[in-house]
Amino acid sequence: MKLFDRGGDSEDLVPIEGLRVGVPDDGEQTNPAAKSSFQNVAPFYDELMRQVPYRMWVSYYQLLLSTIESRPRRVLDVACGTGTMTEMLHREGYQMTGFDLSEPMIEIARRKAAKKKLPVEYHVANAVTFDLGQKFDGVLCFFDSLNNITSPDHLQDVFHRVFAHLEPGGSFIFDLNTAFAFRTNMFDQSDLRQQTRLKYDWQGSWDEDTRLITVNMKFWRDEESFSETHIQRAYDLDEVIPMLEEAGFHQIQPFHSYGLTPPRKRSDRIHYAAIKPL
Numbered sequence: 001m002k003l004f005d006r007g008g009d010s011e012d013l014v015p016i017e018g019l020r021v022g023v024p025d026d027g028e029q030t031n032p033a034a035k036s037s038f039q040n041v042a043p044f045y046d047e048l049m050r051q052v053p054y055r056m057w058v059s060y061y062q063l064l065l066s067t068i069e070s071r072p073r074r075v076l077d078v079a080c081g082t083g084t085m086t087e088m089l090h091r092e093g094y095q096m097t098g099f100d101l102s103e104p105m106i107e108i109a110r111r112k113a114a115k116k117k118l119p120v121e122y123h124v125a126n127a128v129t130f131d132l133g134q135k136f137d138g139v140l141c142f143f144d145s146l147n148n149i150t151s152p153d154h155l156q157d158v159f160h161r162v163f164a165h166l167e168p169g170g171s172f173i174f175d176l177n178t179a180f181a182f183r184t185n186m187f188d189q190s191d192l193r194q195q196t197r198l199k200y201d202w203q204g205s206w207d208e209d210t211r212l213i214t215v216n217m218k219f220w221r222d223e224e225s226f227s228e229t230h231i232q233r234a235y236d237l238d239e240v241i242p243m244l245e246e247a248g249f250h251q252i253q254p255f256h257s258y259g260l261t262p263p264r265k266r267s268d269r270i271h272y273a274a275i276k277p278l
């Protein structure tokens with residue numbers, strides 16, 4: 001997840017406010033305390049993601065759908081953030097619903113959709129426990145959102161909840177960062193160029209035993225500055241595939257990041273496609 005080119009020096013920039021983005025998932029994800037995730041960063045999120053190739057991701061999602069011969073009409077975007085990809089998928093003709101744990105992210109998503117008069121439905125919900133009372137033909141979850149679920153038991157719960165929300169024959173497509181990504185300092189990145197309004201400097205600390213990476217993130221924007229700690233857990237193929245099977249999925253196919261080839265030893269992200277049996 002390299003957002004911007006590296007450059008500049010952070011020595012003279014001092015963050016003043018502490019934020020926490022992404023929480024350890026030792027029960028907190030189902031606890032109201034987890035609601036503090038992606039709160040203060042929400043107003044800056046779209047600015048931070050400006051160079052993220054969402055359009056390419058939408059094309060890739062559709063490529064995976066056609067590869068697995070899935071033709072969803074009603075689609076659920078899990079951990080949809082501020083709804084950028086949700087909106088793009090709506091424009092592609094899908095009937096979209098999105099949800100996220102963070103209220104401020106959903107508020108922004110709702111505001112954006114209302115401004116453009118888009119009939120996209122948004123909810124605040126936890127991927128570990130969600131129950132929307134409706135079913136979908138497709139569920140997606142992009143941009144390593146599920147790495148924020150730092151307990152494998154809770155990731156298993158997510159897979160069960162997704163399965164319960166799918167119609168028979170429905171598809172689930174998502175991505176996860178791998179241990180390779182974290183071991184190779186994927187999160188160590190910065191953009192401190194003078195001409196950039198939102199500057200940042202991130203340093204990750206990987207723990208091979210817990211498989212957790214703790215990323216200390218510092219941001220600067222005009223006179224404002226803040227820092228946050230983001231914790232993700234790495235998940236690899238040998239863990240994820242049995243969990244999907246346990247939830248009831250079949251035709252499970254992993255892909256090397258944004259490709260159609262199988263994952264490699266050095267894949268930093270794996271996309272998964274799975275089907276709920278008819």
Ligand SMILES: C[S@@+](CC[C@H](N)C(=O)[O-])C[C@H]1O[C@@H](n2cnc3c(N)ncnc32)[C@H](O)[C@@H]1O
Binds near residue numbers: 141
């Ligand atoms: C990196 S952002 C990705 C957002 C969006 N998918 C995108 O592509 O811009 C990760 C998102 O996961 C959400 N998230 C983290 N844990 C969650 C959980 N347990 N349930 C629902 N959303 C969660 C965060 O609030 C955040 O919006």
